[in-house]
Amino acid sequence: MAVLAGRLARRWCFGLLRSPTQVPALGLHAGSPTMGTSQKDFNDAVSQVKLLNEDPGNEVKLELYALYKQATEGPCNVPKPGMLDFINKTKWDAWNALGSLSKEAARQKYVDLVSSLSTSSESPSPEAPAADRKPPEGNSLVVTSEDGITTIRLNRPTKKNALTTQMYHDIVAALQAASKDESTITVLTGSGDYYCSGNDLTNFTHLSAGGPEEMARSGEVLLRDFVDCLIDFPKPLVAVVNGPAVGISVTILGLFDVVYATDRATFHTPFSHLGQSPEGCSSYTFPKIMGSSKAAEMLLFGKKLTAQEACARGLVTEVFPDGTFQKEVWARLKAYSKLPPNAMRISKQIIRNQEKEKLHAVNAEESSILRERWLSDECMNAIASFLSRKAKL
Numbered sequence: 001m002a003v004l005a006g007r008l009a010r011r012w013c014f015g016l017l018r019s020p021t022q023v024p025a026l027g028l029h030a031g032s033p034t035m036g037t038s039q040k041d042f043n044d045a046v047s048q049v050k051l052l053n054e055d056p057g058n059e060v061k062l063e064l065y066a067l068y069k070q071a072t073e074g075p076c077n078v079p080k081p082g083m084l085d086f087i088n089k090t091k092w093d094a095w096n097a098l099g100s101l102s103k104e105a106a107r108q109k110y111v112d113l114v115s116s117l118s119t120s121s122e123s124p125s126p127e128a129p130a131a132d133r134k135p136p137e138g139n140s141l142v143v144t145s146e147d148g149i150t151t152i153r154l155n156r157p158t159k160k161n162a163l164t165t166q167m168y169h170d171i172v173a174a175l176q177a178a179s180k181d182e183s184t185i186t187v188l189t190g191s192g193d194y195y196c197s198g199n200d201l202t203n204f205t206h207l208s209a210g211g212p213e214e215m216a217r218s219g220e221v222l223l224r225d226f227v228d229c230l231i232d233f234p235k236p237l238v239a240v241v242n243g244p245a246v247g248i249s250v251t252i253l254g255l256f257d258v259v260y261a262t263d264r265a266t267f268h269t270p271f272s273h274l275g276q277s278p279e280g281c282s283s284y285t286f287p288k289i290m291g292s293s294k295a296a297e298m299l300l301f302g303k304k305l306t307a308q309e310a311c312a313r314g315l316v317t318e319v320f321p322d323g324t325f326q327k328e329v330w331a332r333l334k335a336y337s338k339l340p341p342n343a344m345r346i347s348k349q350i351i352r353n354q355e356k357e358k359l360h361a362v363n364a365e366e367s368s369i370l371r372e373r374w375l376s377d378e379c380m381n382a383i384a385s386f387l388s389r390k391a392k393l
Ligand SMILES: CCCCCC/C=C/C(=O)SCCNC(=O)CCNC(=O)[C@H](O)C(C)(C)COP(=O)(O)OP(=O)(O)OC[C@H]1O[C@@H](n2cnc3c(N)ncnc32)[C@H](O)[C@@H]1OP(=O)(O)O
Pocket: 158, 159, 160, 162, 163, 168, 197, 198, 199, 200, 201, 202, 219, 220, 222, 223, 246, 247, 248, 249, 270, 271, 274, 276, 279, 386, 392, 393
């Protein structure tokens, strides 16, 4: 349990705590006095934590939190927070893991830990070389319009372009704008080595006052709106799959008009592994595109396809060698973008209109089923598992 708590903390729990001065947000208040020889040292250490030059990192912050609670309140005897209250549960786990450690021993460990941090932060290491530093997470979505093509680029390469809640909203807004702009073709692609790793699993940790039920309810609405927008998109919609694709970034491909992929791309829908169920209308489009047994292999068993396999199954239009992928694809799209826009729009309408109603109904049903799935133990355990790094899909 202690290991899990530590891992959870390292992965995501304290993502909100960017500055060491925010450590008190964990509950590290200089509270009631503690007895014993290290009382003053302990109080000094509590003050010192707030003055550290460098962020000690989430794992250390969690350790500090647990030791502080043990030193000031003794062994953990408060009720365990609910499974979905990830942050408080992780803090509780860390405190509880200290078992019957005495207050005095906890104070001593706290003081020793702070002292080791203070020493290391007094001698700052030279700045890391640029290649070792991760670029800042700036604009997660970049929209450009050029040569008759509006490009919506997922731009979180350090997170494999995982989709945050904000990004779903931004993609909807970008599609709405693209449907009315001067461009003839709209493209979705990714920055970096991945196309998209699907839904950002930390979306599940952002609980509002309404708790998990509210999170699931708003997730259902957002998912439905996002997919509806793809179903109704009036212009040719092209996916330029620049690398591996996971989850919802794969399922929605059935709603695109054309899908070009690098030969480095893979296509993976690990819904059962995550205790979830298909979305993006894939429960309807995949059997239609590739036949029901091939669709089941992907959607039920999470079989990962190579780009060539996805092309053979009809999910991908054409595969290009990675070395020439960008050049070849964009040259082709530029040529297509010069075709008469109204003709393309009308042709798309004829093709899609036949099943639009069906697609909207499927989307509504998939979204509603997912709302229930998100509240299931299977789903919550799988997400906690990913966040704790126990499982890599
Ligand atoms: C409105 C809501 C709609 C929801 C609809 C339902 C949607 C369902 C889905 O999309 S299900 C699919 C969800 N995605 C996943 O399960 C993928 C999870 N990620 C992985 O398995 C791996 O990260 C990987 C295989 C994509 C890449 O592995 P690797 O090459 O080893 O890289 P890292 O794991 O080190 O990843 C780098 C960095 O990115 C973070 N990250 C990657 N994917 C996600 C993700 N989906 N959610 C959150 N974070 C992700 C990863 O944690 C690393 O972060 P770090 O650098 O450690 O801070």
